[in-house]
Amino acid sequence: MVSIKDVAAHAGVSPGTVSNVLNRPGKVAPATRERVEAAISELGFVRHGSASTLRAGHSRTIGLSVIDIGNPFFTEVAAGVEDVSSELGYAVILGNSAGSQDKEDRNLRVLAEHRVRGVLITPSGEDPARLDRLREHGISVVLVDHPAHRPDQCAVAVDDVGGGRAAVAHLLAQGAASVAYVTGPLTIRQCVERQEGARTAMRAAGLDPAGLRVIESMTMTARAGEKAASDLIASGLPESVFCANDLLALGVLRALLRSGVRVPEDVALIGYDDIDFAAASTVSLSSMRQPTYQLGRIATELLLDECDNPETHAHQHIMFQPELVARESTQ
Amino acid sequence: MVSIKDVAAHAGVSPGTVSNVLNRPGKVAPATRERVEAAISELGFVRHGSASTLRAGHSRTIGLSVIDIGNPFFTEVAAGVEDVSSELGYAVILGNSAGSQDKEDRNLRVLAEHRVRGVLITPSGEDPARLDRLREHGISVVLVDHPAHRPDQCAVAVDDVGGGRAAVAHLLAQGAASVAYVTGPLTIRQCVERQEGARTAMRAAGLDPAGLRVIESMTMTARAGEKAASDLIASGLPESVFCANDLLALGVLRALLRSGVRVPEDVALIGYDDIDFAAASTVSLSSMRQPTYQLGRIATELLLDECDNPETHAHQHIMFQPELVARESTQ
DNA sequence: ACCCTCTAATAGAACGTTTTACTTCCTGCG
DNA sequence: CGCAGGAAGTAAAACGTTCTATTAGAGGGT
Known part of the structure; x- marks a missing residue:
């Protein structure tokens, strides 16, 4: 394995000069620099990062x-x-x-x-x-x-609170009178804050935030969303659904359409994250885009x-x- | 920053012994080992990976x-x-x-x-x-x-050739008499080989492989798939479509449904990769699963x-x- | 001619490990 | 009792860089 010393010998300079060419090329005379650079490419030298880290300290x-x-x-x-x-x-x-x-x-x-x-x-x-x-x-x-x-x-x-608020405010502005929140584990900060935002929006619209129906799943996948949707169907559909992420929302969407529920006519639906597939699904999915x-x-x-x-x-x-x-x- | 020497001093042994505890714990007497381990956690020592790499050579x-x-x-x-x-x-x-x-x-x-x-x-x-x-x-x-x-x-x-063959063989077995291939750049090996497989399947079914209609896009995204689908609609639909990946297929699917084309009744459709969304889309997507x-x-x-x-x-x-x-x- | 400064390059120590060769001490055995 | 052999631990030399102090030389100003 070729080291800085080999390069130095080959170029007729000291190892320190090679190091300077590598790290502070301005400090070395053009003629020498070229000679060293030639030696480097001729020998196929690559700097040993660990040695560098060790000595330089970072x-x-x-x-x-x-x-x-x-x-x-x-x-x-x-x-x-x-x-x-x-x-x-x-x-x-x-x-x-x-x-x-x-x-x-x-x-x-x-x-x-x-x-x-x-x-x-x-x-x-x-x-x-x-x-x-x-x-x-x-x-x-x-x-x-x-x-x-x-x-x-x-x-x-x-701002997850703000995001949750905006999502639910949008649902309410579209005329929904009731909202369900389909979420992942409420140990996850994001899920909790989006829920808080949802309640804020309801309060702002003159609704009782306690009226928010919460369906909590252990995972945040499409499958969990389908399961949540069948729970909703079994217990009576709300006018709108807010999902803590798009994977859940896509699952909900699919299960609803399967059961003959029309989206958005019967139930309005919004997700979170705006993943690529949200725009590409058959009924394209409203969502909260994050940068x-x-x-x-x-x-x-x-x-x-x-x-x-x-x-x-x-x-x-x-x-x-x-x-x-x-x-x-x-x- | 605490080094192996500090640990050695603190435990009353030599640096070499600390190194042995770290790398060959069997070589050091249980009592000493415990003393060293205590010192390590007491001082919050973490091994300097670069020094280790430098000396050990890997x-x-x-x-x-x-x-x-x-x-x-x-x-x-x-x-x-x-x-x-x-x-x-x-x-x-x-x-x-x-x-x-x-x-x-x-x-x-x-x-x-x-x-x-x-x-x-x-x-x-x-x-x-x-x-x-x-x-x-x-x-x-x-x-x-x-x-x-x-x-x-x-x-x-x-096996991309085999995958392409299996996909198209499946389309043909379902009764399709014509196939279009929606693909990414034909500079990509995978796209070329899947195409080759598609032709093999046609040949095996007694069709002329030159009859494979190829729509090539520069990217392999859902958007490109939608574009490809409108090309297909404009120039006359085939009975089936094979897409080089699922993102393309999902785009094709969406554009077809939008235009009132029924899938699979009017056009059968298969993708490649079996990404999660393939199963979750409203008309669930057939695909070639890779491990x-x-x-x-x-x-x-x-x-x-x-x-x-x-x-x-x-x-x-x-x-x-x-x-x-x-x-x-x-x- | 002398001192000073500036540039270019060098020698050699240091970074924190691992590893080799070596010492010491113990144990068992003839 | 003496000695081989193993176990446990040590000292010191690497590994390939970077960096500090130092030297050598070239001008420049007085």
């Missing part, structure tokens, strides 16, 4: 820990993260917590061992202590799709700014507003 | 380079890769080539610098030279969803076996058969 790698890489929401976030990182020459180590705190802990440990420059994480629980431990090791943390735990920390989130890709991009930019410019960096708590996308299922 | 990291992380197909592959890696204590560096050779090259370079143990890649082009360069640096390469370039290499693929998650798992197992047991490792070329999943859209 790596050009960040960690990304998400809850479910199979969920289109996180996939788009990951795409944003990957794009920015790749532009700035950073590598991304991917961790999938699959909702398990254990797995998340294991992943964070791996990231700590790699001495990543920073970590982007959508935490799967509400315990900030594990993240504080990372910070003690000098690893910056930026929260994604989650409000900040503490002031000296960046976070990029979306998913941007979430990933901005979080990464904040993280890398915090790493590369620690003295000028200002911590930011960014809160996006989701955007209502009205389609056939509500009009 | 890392516990692999690279994963895919063509489009936004595509559910690759997402599921990634989930399989991540699960196996995480079980065996390996970290995964993610690279998204987005179909660009340049970006793929950049990603491979980053992986080489990180001295990853191996690389899993779905190559975006057909040039094996770049991958050979990795091998010269001692990095094992396993191809995913792509046949092997050379015998001394592992590869995990799916996507398994693809990721097995490729990773092969790679890590090649890395961890270089002497006993036997290179394998695995070819899965896709499985026909018949749903409403073809019966």
Whole structure:
């Protein structure tokens, strides 16, 4: 394996000069630089990242820990993260917590061992202590799709209360007099806040928020949505349904149409996330769009700014507003 | 930052012993081991992975380079890769080539610098030279969803010719007398091979393979599928349509239904990949299922076996058969 | 001619592990 | 009693970079 020394010997300079060519090309005379660069490509030298990290004290790698890489929401976030990182020459180590705190802990440990420059994480629980431990090791943390735990920390989130309010306000504006909320586990922050928003909208419209019918599923999949819809049909349909994500909504939609219920004439339906398939389903689905890709991009930019410019960096708590996308299922 | 030396001092042993506790716990007396372990957790020590990699000459990291992380197909592959890696204590560096050779090259370079143990890649082009360069640096390469370039290499693929044949054979068996093939760019190996399979099936049924109507789109999205469907409607509908992936098929389905064409009564329709949404759409979509998650798992197992047991490792070329999943859209 | 500054390059230590060769101590056996 | 052999632990040399201090040389101003 060819090292910096071999390059140095081949170019007739010292290893330090080669290092300068690599890291501070301005510091070395043009003629020498060219000679070194020729030697590099001639020998096919590639820098040993670990040696570099060891000596320099920091790596050009960040960690990304998400809850479910199979969920289109996180996939788009990951795409944003990957794009920015790749532009700035950073590598991304991917961790999938699959909702398990254990797995998340294991992943964070791996990231700590790699001495990543920073970590982007959508935490799967509400315990900030594990993240504080990372910070003690000098690893910056930026929260994604989650409000900040503490002031000296960046976070990029979306207003879930506002989103829930807007979704239900839209249903009510379309003339619905009753609303059901089909949701995932109410241990998940997002589900709870969207529910809270739904109640706010009802209150604003002069309805009793206690009248919100809540159907809670353990998973947030289309199958769970179908199940929820049959519960609704069995116990009497509301005039409108708000689902905590689009997968649930697509399941509800399918089960309703199967049973001869017309959407939106009999029941208006709105989802959340605006995944690609929402627009493509047969009765196109209204939804709350989140700037998913941007979430990933901005979080990464904040993280890398915090790493590369620690003295000028200002911590930011960014809160996006989701955007209502009205389609056939509500009009 | 606490190092192995601090731990050694705190436990009253030498650094070498701490290293042994970490890497070969059997070699150290139980009493000492406990003392060291206590020191480790007391000081909150985490091993410096780069130092370890530098000295040991190899890392516990692999690279994963895919063509489009936004595509559910690759997402599921990634989930399989991540699960196996995480079980065996390996970290995964993610690279998204987005179909660009340049970006793929950049990603491979980053992986080489990180001295990853191996690389899993779905190559975006057909040039094996770049991958050979990795091998010269001692990095094992396993191809995913792509046949092997050379015998001394592992590869995990799916029979795309067979899949195309089975899909079209199914359409013909359902009574269709004409077939259109809606595909992505015919520079993509998978699209070409599925087309070849389709022709084989026609030949086997006594039809002229030249009668296959081919509609080629530049992207493989639902939108492209809708466009393709309007082309078909404008120029006269075939009795059946085979799509190179499910996103195209869902777009075709939607456009057809919108125009009052009944599926499957007027036109039978089959997709490819069997993504989750295929089963969830209003007219559920027939498709060719690929063992996507398994693809990721097995490729990773092969790679890590090649890395961890270089002497006993036997290179394998695995070819899965896709499985026909018949749903409403073809019966 | 002398001192000062500036540029270009170098030597060599340091980063935190792993590993090899070595010491020490114990145990069992002839 | 002496000695082989194993177990447990240590000291010190790597691994391939980066970085600090240092040197050598080239001008430039007085």
